[in-house]
Amino acid sequence: xxxxxxxxxxxxxxxxxxxxMDVARQLITSDAGPACAVCHQLAAxxxxxxxxxxxxxxKPDAQTVRAALLEGPGVMPEYGDKLTMEQMELISAYVxxxxxxxxx
Amino acid sequence: MDTxxxxxxxxxxxxxxxxxxSTVPGMGGLAFAQEAIGTQAPTTPLPDYASWxxxxxxxxxxxxxxxxxxxxxxxxxxxxxxxxxxRNNLEPPDSxxxxxxxxxxxxxxxxxxxxxxxxxxxxxxxxxxxxxxxxCSGNGRGLFDHEASGSPWLTGAAGCVVWSGVPLRAVVDALxxxxxxxxxxxNTGGEVIPEGIDANEVLVxxxxxxxxxxxxxxxxxxxxxxVPLAHxxxxxxxxxxxxxxxxxxxxKRIAFTExxxxxxxxxxxxxxxPVGESGAPDQPSMWQMKVKSWVTHPVVETPSGPIQIHGxxxxxxxxxxxxxxSTDDGQSWQEAQLLDPDLGRYAWRSFVxxxxxxxxxxxxxxRATDSEGNVQEQTTEPNHRGYDYSxxxxxxxxxxxx
Numbered sequence: 346x347x348x349x350x351x352x353x354x355x356x357x358x359x360x361x362x363x364x365x366m367d368v369a370r371q372l373i374t375s376d377a378g379p380a381c382a383v384c385h386q387l388a389a390x391x392x393x394x395x396x397x398x399x400x401x402x403x404k405p406d407a408q409t410v411r412a413a414l415l416e417g418p419g420v421m422p423e424y425g426d427k428l429t430m431e432q433m434e435l436i437s438a439y440v441x442x443x444x445x446x447x448x449x
Numbered sequence: 450m451d452t453x454x455x456x457x458x459x460x461x462x463x464x465x466x467x468x469x470x471s472t473v474p475g476m477g478g479l480a481f482a483q484e485a486i487g488t489q490a491p492t493t494p495l496p497d498y499a500s501w502x503x504x505x506x507x508x509x510x511x512x513x514x515x516x517x518x519x520x521x522x523x524x525x526x527x528x529x530x531x532x533x534x535x536r537n538n539l540e541p542p543d544s545x546x547x548x549x550x551x552x553x554x555x556x557x558x559x560x561x562x563x564x565x566x567x568x569x570x571x572x573x574x575x576x577x578x579x580x581x582x583x584x585c586s587g588n589g590r591g592l593f594d595h596e597a598s599g600s601p602w603l604t605g606a607a608g609c610v611v612w613s614g615v616p617l618r619a620v621v622d623a624l625x626x627x628x629x630x631x632x633x634x635x636n637t638g639g640e641v642i643p644e645g646i647d648a649n650e651v652l653v654x655x656x657x658x659x660x661x662x663x664x665x666x667x668x669x670x671x672x673x674x675x676v677p678l679a680h681x682x683x684x685x686x687x688x689x690x691x692x693x694x695x696x697x698x699x700x701k702r703i704a705f706t707e708x709x710x711x712x713x714x715x716x717x718x719x720x721x722x723p724v725g726e727s728g729a730p731d732q733p734s735m736w737q738m739k740v741k742s743w744v745t746h747p748v749v750e751t752p753s754g755p756i757q758i759h760g761x762x763x764x765x766x767x768x769x770x771x772x773x774x775s776t777d778d779g780q781s782w783q784e785a786q787l788l789d790p791d792l793g794r795y796a797w798r799s800f801v802x803x804x805x806x807x808x809x810x811x812x813x814x815x816r817a818t819d820s821e822g823n824v825q826e827q828t829t830e831p832n833h834r835g836y837d838y839s840x841x842x843x844x845x846x847x848x849x850x851x
Contacts, residue, residue: 383643395540397540402493409598413599416833419538419599419714420538420651423727
């Protein structure tokens with residue numbers, strides 16, 4: 346099941362430029378407030394948080410990441426008032442593309 | 450090809466009455482059923498802190514969310530610890546805390562004589578044993594159509610277990626009584642929160658109405674053993690009849706407060722609201738559980754002839770009065786027998802209905818009624834976070850009688 350990818354996810358992966366990936370990594374590791382990396386592991390972004398689920402193990406698709414950012418499942422904060430929709434889309438596409446430890 | 454999650458949801462929507470399995474190429478109906486019910490082989494390893502769980506019985510959604518596969522729930526009332534679900538909001542603390550469980554300290558506030566007590570001291574104050582249903586608020590999220598964020602639990606984020614510990618009332622009495630004006634019992638979890646995040650954003654701190662002071666126990670024992678780290682040991686707050694999140698693990702502070710906790714998990718989290726709305730303190734909190742039941746056997750297929758349909762039923766804070774079973778998608782119902790032992794109002798009750806069914810496909814489901822006459826709902830209206838799907842329509846199983 347690890348290979349399963351939504352078509353949208355593949356599109357997003359293909360669409361991300363190097364620049365966009367840098368912006369996504371910056372959000373994830375320091376700017377998101379609180380940064381994703383405080384709680385989550387994502388090797389490609391050198392995120393090593395262990396408080397919440399490991400994104401490398403979960404391997405979420407972009408829609409799952411977007412929903413989590415908007416809803417804040419469990420104790421995860423909601424990011425709807427912390428990030429722009431564009432920033433959330435970028436993070437979602439990036440995580441979907443790189444989760445699992447591989448390089449994009 | 451779609452993701453497995455999409456497959457599962459499609460099947461379960463189908464299980465409510467409309468067969469859709471055939472619309473997705475490459476997967477047979479049985480494979481769908483097995484995935485939906487959770488009988489397929491495990492694919493993700495168990496996390497270290499729960500490595501002692503029985504792998505074939507568990508669906509590993511994430512390392513913090515492990516579900517019991519539906520047919521593994523038996524008829525002995527109590528769910529064995531090694532197949533009990535796990536839902537941790539945060540990474541558990543270091544296992545050293547359960548190695549010296551008696552030394553764990555809890556701060557009591559909002560009482561006449563506030564002080565910190567160890568588990569060792571609490572064990573001197575009194576003992577009560579209470580079987581309760583522990584059920585995650587999100588149990589059944591995978592049965593809703595809207596793709597709410599979080600683990601898509603089916604039926605297996607629930608289990609009936611036996612707790613032993615000190616009644617909170619005994620502790621309060623020993624500390625001179627509750628301070629004037631207190632309206633809530635506010636319990637704080639002992640998870641370690643890293644730098645770089647405002648503690649209130651992720652702190653596990655839940656408030657419940659103070660009326661529960663006479664039923665809450667502070668448990669150090671579960672199913673006859675010290676509470677394992679995965680389930681909140683050394684000490685866990687048990688609020689009988691309340692959703693899992695209120696049963697705070699690794700409790701380090703118990704306060705009688707005038708207001709509910711300021712933590713997000715209380716203010717905006719675990720609030721029931723329509724799809725698309727943000728959480729807010731004026732919405733209902735996930736406190737008391739609803740009347741609910743589901744069939745645990747058969748769930749996929751069974752030989753024709755005599756069939757013992759069995760399952761579990763509970764009523765939140767009320768005992769179960771009766772359970773009915775339907776084998777025709779809710780068109781007709783037959784009263785099931787409630788099995789002994791009756792472990793009390795907060796436990797679940799196993800039920801059984803013997804039937805004889807000729808070969809064919811049947812939509813089998815159950816409907817419980819509690820002692821107050823509350824009947825399990827037919828369908829559960831969507832709520833934003835996908836909390837507690839209790840409707841007997843989608844809790845039905847589609848069973849092939851061979």
